[in-house]
Amino acid sequence: MDVVLAKMSWKLIPCLRSELRLDIVLKCGQSFRWKSFNDQPDQWIGVLGSRVWLLSQDQDHLKYKTFPKAEEDSGALDAFLADYFQLKVKLQPLYKVWAKEDPVFEKISSKFSGVRMLRQHPVENLFSFICSSNNNIQRISSMVENLCIHFGTEIWKHEGVSYHTFPSVEQLAKNPMNVEKKLRGLGFGYRAAYIAKSAKQIAENGGEEYLLKLRTLPYQEARDELLKLTGIGPKVADCVLLMSLDQTAAIPVDTHMFQIAANKYLPHLKGYKSVTDKAYKEIGDHFRSLYGDYAGWAHSVLFSADLKHLRDIESDTDTRVESKSKESKSSGSPMLKKRKKRA
DNA sequence: AGTAAACCTTCTAG
DNA sequence: ACTAGAAGGTTTA
Numbered sequence: 001m002d003v004v005l006a007k008m009s010w011k012l013i014p015c016l017r018s019e020l021r022l023d024i025v026l027k028c029g030q031s032f033r034w035k036s037f038n039d040q041p042d043q044w045i046g047v048l049g050s051r052v053w054l055l056s057q058d059q060d061h062l063k064y065k066t067f068p069k070a071e072e073d074s075g076a077l078d079a080f081l082a083d084y085f086q087l088k089v090k091l092q093p094l095y096k097v098w099a100k101e102d103p104v105f106e107k108i109s110s111k112f113s114g115v116r117m118l119r120q121h122p123v124e125n126l127f128s129f130i131c132s133s134n135n136n137i138q139r140i141s142s143m144v145e146n147l148c149i150h151f152g153t154e155i156w157k158h159e160g161v162s163y164h165t166f167p168s169v170e171q172l173a174k175n176p177m178n179v180e181k182k183l184r185g186l187g188f189g190y191r192a193a194y195i196a197k198s199a200k201q202i203a204e205n206g207g208e209e210y211l212l213k214l215r216t217l218p219y220q221e222a223r224d225e226l227l228k229l230t231g232i233g234p235k236v237a238d239c240v241l242l243m244s245l246d247q248t249a250a251i252p253v254d255t256h257m258f259q260i261a262a263n264k265y266l267p268h269l270k271g272y273k274s275v276t277d278k279a280y281k282e283i284g285d286h287f288r289s290l291y292g293d294y295a296g297w298a299h300s301v302l303f304s305a306d307l308k309h310l311r312d313i314e315s316d317t318d319t320r321v322e323s324k325s326k327e328s329k330s331s332g333s334p335m336l337k338k339r340k341k342r343a
Numbered sequence: 344a345g346t347a348a349a350c351c352t353t354c355t356a357g
Numbered sequence: 358a359c360t361a362g363a364a365g366g367t368t369t370a
Contacts, residue, residue, distance in 0.1 A: 133366035189351025254365040
């Protein structure tokens with residue numbers, strides 16, 4: 001059926017599975033557009049820039065194909081993908097430190113290895129997370145899809161399925177009244193106005209370039225800029241800072257992280273009904289002092305391990321040695337150096 | 344400054 | 358079948 005696609009050969013990028021787990025990273029709520037391809041559990045299809053990407057991996061490589069056929073030299077494509085996955089950042093040394101500092105992290109670290117931050121485009125990241133407020137992943141994903149279908153540009157058609165770019169700021173800012181109305185009709189609810197207004201605000205400030213420039217600002221300054229936008233509060237701002245603006249220590253505190261913090265780290269927070277500004281800051285500060293400069297990355301591991309649909313994900317097949325005891329240590333003293341093996 | 348209610352829609356536990 | 362609650366919060370009062 002997919003003769004053409006199947007025949008195309010994979011491009012390979014050296015990358016250990018312990019440094020990247022596509023099945024987790026692509027499905028842990030950082031981005032919302034990656035879907036498993038043709039029911040294959042280890043192949044993922046999505047759009048990056050103005051190209052459709054098919055991704056997979058083996059023990060030592062990240063593998064990809066792109067569509068439509070590119071004349072572009074594969075060196076540039078390699079670099080593009082390596083940047084998206086931030087492969088320059090080595091996870092294993094970080095995991096080692098985080099596990100040493102935190103027994104809770106240590107406990108989940110072997111099963112949830114290879115969880116890293118994507119370096120997303122701020123436009124997609126920002127508008128996707130405006131959709132995320134008071135919402136669930138399934139619906140967020142379908143809203144993002146609708147954003148692309150109705151405002152993006154079609155770039156490829158395959159077996160009756162169209163693939164679109166994520167809309168540009170201009171495409172979302174063209175006619176705010178119409179955009180809002182259209183989004184309402186698509187079931188965006190009150191987020192329709194947030195998107196239309198933010199798009200307009202960003203466009204007036206210089207559009208995509210303005211957002212990209214936030215990467216050069218210190219955390220607090222970039223955050224203050226984001227908070228000026230409609231529909232972006234502290235949590236979404238930190239998501240954008242962490243996921244597309246290079247702020248590795250940003251910690252988005254959502255209802256999930258609040259629960260995790262209250263249950264496992266800061267028991268006194270159990271009294272709070274909701275995440276107050278004070279609690280928000282306290283939780284972020286706690287994890288930053290615990291994990292250091294890449295605290296946001298560590299937070300993402302905790303978050304992923306807590307997601308319902310990922311909680312029972314299969315452990316890295318590389319860890320075949322398995323220690324069949326699911327819960328035998330009681331003292332919590334981390335002196336057992338179980339051979340999780342590693343190269 | 345800090346707290347509470349309203350906000351769109353969809354899915355689910357009861 | 359029907360309803361209250363929650364879902365990766367933000368805005369307004």
